[in-house]
Amino acid sequence: MSVRRALLDAAYYVPRQFFGTAVAQLPKIKLTFTDNYQRGMLLVENRVKYAQRLDTAQLSSALRRYVVERSYLSDDENYYCFELFDSRLERRLEFRSLDELLSYNAQVGDLELFIDKFTVIPLHHTLIVGQTGSGKTYGVYSFLLQMLIKPVQYQLYLADPKGSSLSILGDMIAPDCTAEDVDDIVALLREFNDVMDKRKADLKAKLATKLEASYSDFGFNPYVFIFDEYASFQSVVQAMDKKHRDEVNKLISQIVLQGRQLGFFLFIVMQKSDSTSLPTMIRDNLPLKIVLGNAEQQTYVTAFGTGVEIPSRDFRKGEGVYTFPGIANTPKLCAFSYLNFDINAAFRAKRGLCNNPRSSKGA
Ligand SMILES: Nc1ncnc2c1ncn2[C@@H]1O[C@H](COP(=O)(O)OP(=O)(O)OP(=O)(O)O)[C@@H](O)[C@H]1O
Ligand SMILES: [Mg+2]
Known part of the structure; x- marks a missing residue:
């Protein structure tokens, strides 16, 4: 009425x-x-x-x-x-121990990630945008913890050009695949691409028997490259000579364009996704887009395009909106979990679980 x-x-x-x-x-x-x-x-x-x-x-x-x-x-x-x-409903999950997170994770597929009570997304290239303090890196922690406790082994690569919390965690869980320096990050990207090329050759042989299949159909495990503070990396890259710039762009676009079928995924985290720091072609090919916190209209437009309506709310830390083709074609609310336990200790406990030593290092 x-x-x-x-x-x-x-x-x-x-x-x-x-x-x-x-x-x-x-x-x-x-x-x-x-x-x-x-x-x-x-x-x-x-x-x-x-x-x-x-x-x-x-x-x-x-x-x-x-x-x-x-x-x-x-x-x-x-x-x-x-x-x-x-509106009285709390969509955010709270975990008081890693074990609680582990048992919740059992409801979610091996190649899926959850964000909150109502949001489960297939593993795919991801963009996380939001102002400083909106909860981007914290959101990455909950993705990383999920990846570490899955029955499927996730190979993790971490780039943190500002050398803040993510690189500290990286040193615990994947020391050979964590980089802070721009040169080291580029080397890591190269290595990621090399492994991807190898997978491509392996998969090609198998695809002859089953077209339209992807990595998981043949028991290959996923590789994930997580890039925090992407804009600060890009600003250094932009100042490099053309040859280097082109190489970096090629490395990133290859992952984005070929990674899905091969099982190689890129997670880009940044404060604003304007086209100077994230080329439109790359942005358009990151299917999961998350904007956290109370962002400016321009941030929503660059992430989701023009003419989209954002649910009007006062977003708390870790809360925001996301889109994903087929699941949320227009922005939907989401809220990253509250990890109410010692996050460092949890990562320490999972140390060494995820990565094989890098072959090129120490040689
Ligand atoms: N989902 C959440 N639940 C509870 N607290 C949170 C959540 N997300 C963020 N916080 C709190 O907010 C703080 C800032 O979050 P975070 O460091 O992830 O911000 P950020 O977006 O990465 O900022 P910056 O761009 O400066 O790196 C965290 O240290 C944490 O205390
Ligand atoms: Mg951060």
């Missing part, structure tokens, strides 16, 4: 005459709930006659405790769809 009143207030109706009296013909509405009334879907008929667009702001007061998570036009354009969730 309150939704109908909101539509009336928003003048979202067709005026008609009924026996000489003016009446408002309201659009058809369908409201359904799932998950014990925690989530819902509101469909409002869209007709050309309703000249104006219906937007979230006009409905929010009518929805009371429900918040619009996503709104979009249905494929046939007959309905405006509003995905709702109960």
